[in-house]
Amino acid sequence: MRVAVTGGAGFIGSNLCEHLLATDGVQSIAIIDDLSNSQIENLDGLNVEFVEGTILDHDALDRTFDGADAVVHLAALGSVPRSVANPIASHAVNATGTVMVLEAARRHGNLHTIVAGSSSVYGANPTLPKHEDLATRPLSPYGGSKLATEAYALAWGASYGLPVLPFRFFNVFGPKQPAGHVYAAVIPAFVDSALRSEPVTVHGDGMQSRDFTYVGTVTAAITQAILDRTVSDAPVNLAFGSRITLLDALEELEGVLGHPVERNHIEPRAGDVRHSQADNSRLLELLPNVEAVSFIDGLTTTVDWMRTTHA
Numbered sequence: 608m609r610v611a612v613t614g615g616a617g618f619i620g621s622n623l624c625e626h627l628l629a630t631d632g633v634q635s636i637a638i639i640d641d642l643s644n645s646q647i648e649n650l651d652g653l654n655v656e657f658v659e660g661t662i663l664d665h666d667a668l669d670r671t672f673d674g675a676d677a678v679v680h681l682a683a684l685g686s687v688p689r690s691v692a693n694p695i696a697s698h699a700v701n702a703t704g705t706v707m708v709l710e711a712a713r714r715h716g717n718l719h720t721i722v723a724g725s726s727s728v729y730g731a732n733p734t735l736p737k738h739e740d741l742a743t744r745p746l747s748p749y750g751g752s753k754l755a756t757e758a759y760a761l762a763w764g765a766s767y768g769l770p771v772l773p774f775r776f777f778n779v780f781g782p783k784q785p786a787g788h789v790y791a792a793v794i795p796a797f798v799d800s801a802l803r804s805e806p807v808t809v810h811g812d813g814m815q816s817r818d819f820t821y822v823g824t825v826t827a828a829i830t831q832a833i834l835d836r837t838v839s840d841a842p843v844n845l846a847f848g849s850r851i852t853l854l855d856a857l858e859e860l861e862g863v864l865g866h867p868v869e870r871n872h873i874e875p876r877a878g879d880v881r882h883s884q885a886d887n888s889r890l891l892e893l894l895p896n897v898e899a900v901s902f903i904d905g906l907t908t909t910v911d912w913m914r915t916t917h918a
């Protein structure tokens with residue numbers, strides 16, 4: 608089987624390619640990535656075919672999807688604050704880019720297409736845990752654009768019979784997730800500051816909670832879904848309902864590092880949701896054998912990897 612991965616040089620994408628290459632039944636991987644938010648070094652040592660280009664380019668997508676059996680669509684402009692600062696760019700890549708990808712999947716023989724949606728679509732809906740049938744109330748342009756991502760995938764399934772699987776990811780973390788820049792996700796930002804013996808920045812009181820999911824859990828679920836050709840006519844949460852607060856995550860980090868971590872609380876961020884936790888009954892119906900790596904095991908692996916980048 609040949610798998611095409613959009614955004615394959617990114618954090619989740621490069622981890623996914625590593626996982627796929629170690630999977631029986633996967634012969635080759637083609638990636639399209641414009642490297643706007645990643646480094647080609649993420650693919651060091653991985654035997655993949657790489658098209659440097661944007662998903663907004665019809666021909667570049669055709670080159671990538673040629674001969675593919677399945678598509679994993681991960682390319683997007685991530686980060687809530689980035690989208691608040693530049694909503695049109697987020698819309699172009701995350702919404703229009705998804706339409707371009709779905710059309711390319713259709714041109715290449717209605718390829719099985721897995722797309723990366725986001726828990727950010729629940730936004731202001733306070734109900735916990737988040738079940739997929741809850742009303743979506745995005746709080747940021749990013750959340751709105753990821754709602755478009757999954758909505759377009761479902762529409763291409765209904766209108767053109769494209770076999771799709773729209774996942775909603777919840778705060779994924781792990782090796783290769785970048786830190787040290789203004790749009791960094793919270794776990795790499797915490798680990799990076801702590802390894803530099805600098806205070807970690809906490810937006811608000813730190814009691815906001817997230818359903819952190821280790822990247823290995825996500826790549827295992829996507830891989831299983833590719834092999835099984837799993838499809839869904841509704842979005843599917845990809846998380847395991849293990850919600851913890853940022854302060855609890857910091858405590859776990861102190862345990863892994865073996866020393867206290869200083870905190871610097873600043874104002875809450877616009878567009879951030881307060882609490883997030885997945886109901887994953889739909890995921891377990893579709894992919895009953897997928898198991899979650901625990902937060903502490905994932906954090907330990909992440910810290911080990913980040914130590915190597917600080918060496």
Ligand SMILES: NC(=O)c1ccc[n+]([C@@H]2O[C@H](COP(=O)([O-])OP(=O)(O)OC[C@H]3O[C@@H](n4cnc5c(N)ncnc54)[C@H](O)[C@@H]3O)[C@@H](O)[C@H]2O)c1
Nearest residue numbers: 614617618619641643644645661662682683723776778779
């Ligand atoms: N990391 C998370 O916690 C999380 C949570 C929810 C959803 N997601 C979604 O998962 C997917 C992967 O996220 P990630 O954390 O690996 O992010 P990432 O930024 O590391 O990966 C995205 C990749 O897409 C590439 N890209 C951006 N614009 C592109 C374009 N126009 N054409 C081609 N490539 C382009 C980037 O260079 C990058 O390599 C995204 O769709 C994201 O919205 C991630």
